[in-house]
Amino acid sequence: MPELPEVEVLVRHLRPLVIERRICGVEVRRAKSVRPDTAAAFRARLIGGRIRALERRAKFLVFTLESRPLRAAFPLVGHLGMTGRMFLQPRRTALPKHAAVVLDLGGECLVFEDPRYFGRLSLDAAPLEQLGPEPLADGFAPADLRAVLGCSRQPIKVRLLDQQALAGVGNIYASEALFVAGIPPTLPCVRLGPKRVARLWRALRTVLQEAIDFGSTVPLNWSGQNGSDGLFYYGRDPAAPDYYEERLRVYGRQGKPCRVCGTAIRRRVLAARSTFSCPRCQPR
DNA sequence: CACCATGTTCCTTG
DNA sequence: CCAAGGAACATGGT
Numbered sequence: 001m002p003e004l005p006e007v008e009v010l011v012r013h014l015r016p017l018v019i020e021r022r023i024c025g026v027e028v029r030r031a032k033s034v035r036p037d038t039a040a041a042f043r044a045r046l047i048g049g050r051i052r053a054l055e056r057r058a059k060f061l062v063f064t065l066e067s068r069p070l071r072a073a074f075p076l077v078g079h080l081g082m083t084g085r086m087f088l089q090p091r092r093t094a095l096p097k098h099a100a101v102v103l104d105l106g107g108e109c110l111v112f113e114d115p116r117y118f119g120r121l122s123l124d125a126a127p128l129e130q131l132g133p134e135p136l137a138d139g140f141a142p143a144d145l146r147a148v149l150g151c152s153r154q155p156i157k158v159r160l161l162d163q164q165a166l167a168g169v170g171n172i173y174a175s176e177a178l179f180v181a182g183i184p185p186t187l188p189c190v191r192l193g194p195k196r197v198a199r200l201w202r203a204l205r206t207v208l209q210e211a212i213d214f215g216s217t218v219p220l221n222w223s224g225q226n227g228s229d230g231l232f233y234y235g236r237d238p239a240a241p242d243y244y245e246e247r248l249r250v251y252g253r254q255g256k257p258c259r260v261c262g263t264a265i266r267r268r269v270l271a272a273r274s275t276f277s278c279p280r281c282q283p284r
Numbered sequence: 285c286a287c288c289a290t291g292t293t294c295c296t297t298g
Numbered sequence: 299c300c301a302a303g304g305a306a307c308a309t310g311g312t
Contacts, residue, residue, distance in 0.1 A: 002291090003291095079291080079292090082290055083290080083291095098308095115308080154300095161291090163292085170290055171291080228302065251290095272304070275291085
């Protein structure tokens with residue numbers, strides 16, 4: 001469900017709602033959604049802790065918790081997988097069918113819902129160490145992107161999805177950024193010279209920032225209730241116009257006319273993921 | 285029924 | 299060692 005922009009928007013939304021609140025209850029409804037995956041061990045660590053910070057790293061939500069007596073800080077790392085959501089709801093409201101973990105924050109509960117159960121709430125922060133640079137960081141320059149791409153013949157689209165190379169880009173925004181940059185998804189990394197690297201660098205930042213700005217200004221339905229869970233991740237008010245789908249340039253638009261030149265958008269599979277491009281706007 | 289899905293990991297094959 | 303492909307995870311939408 002989430003790529004970098006969606007997680008960023010979620011974190012900005014959640015932060016003021018959860019910060020400084022104490023976890024007075026933990027209900028693990030799916031042991032597999034939690035690490036360590038014994039509910040008791042997970043609970044014991046969280047109960048009584050206070051949420052001191054919430055940040056995004058790549059597609060992860062990183063909560064900084066402070067334990068009760070010793071004030072020792074430790075991270076709780078969330079990943080939404082494909083279909084995960086997090087939202088607050090009043091304590092006695094009925095939980096959704098696939099609520100995996102519920103943190104009782106006093107008046108309200110923080111619900112981690114995840115129909116496909118690919119997501120995790122984990123006390124192991126080690127995966128964060130392996131991540132590549134943040135494409136939206138101030139210090140991230142075209143030279144850094146060039147370094148990240150390396151000299152392999154791996155298709156550029158596949159490399160963009162590698163979280164150890166670059167953090168946070170997923171299947172939607174990889175196709176979108178390559179379209180904006182005018183680069184074909186199959187182009188080997190070695191063949192991106194300074195000009196293409198500069199265009200891709202700009203395109204990545206544009207596309208990701210645009211999505212964050214969009215998600216920050218449009219009302220989102222965090223629980224996903226009464227909304228189809230469409231391409232923007234938290235469901236929409238059914239009455240609201242479908243802005244987001246209109247915003248995507250190539251993703252999911254197989255066979256439809258390119259918004260720039262009218263050529264039919266092509267879909268192909270790279271590294272087992274659907275990839276969309278315009279044959280004319282993204283020439284070799 | 286068939287096919288698709290925003291992610292990641294693991295295994296096999298070349 | 300590297301790259302690529304497939305399966306697995308589990309459920310829901312079209």
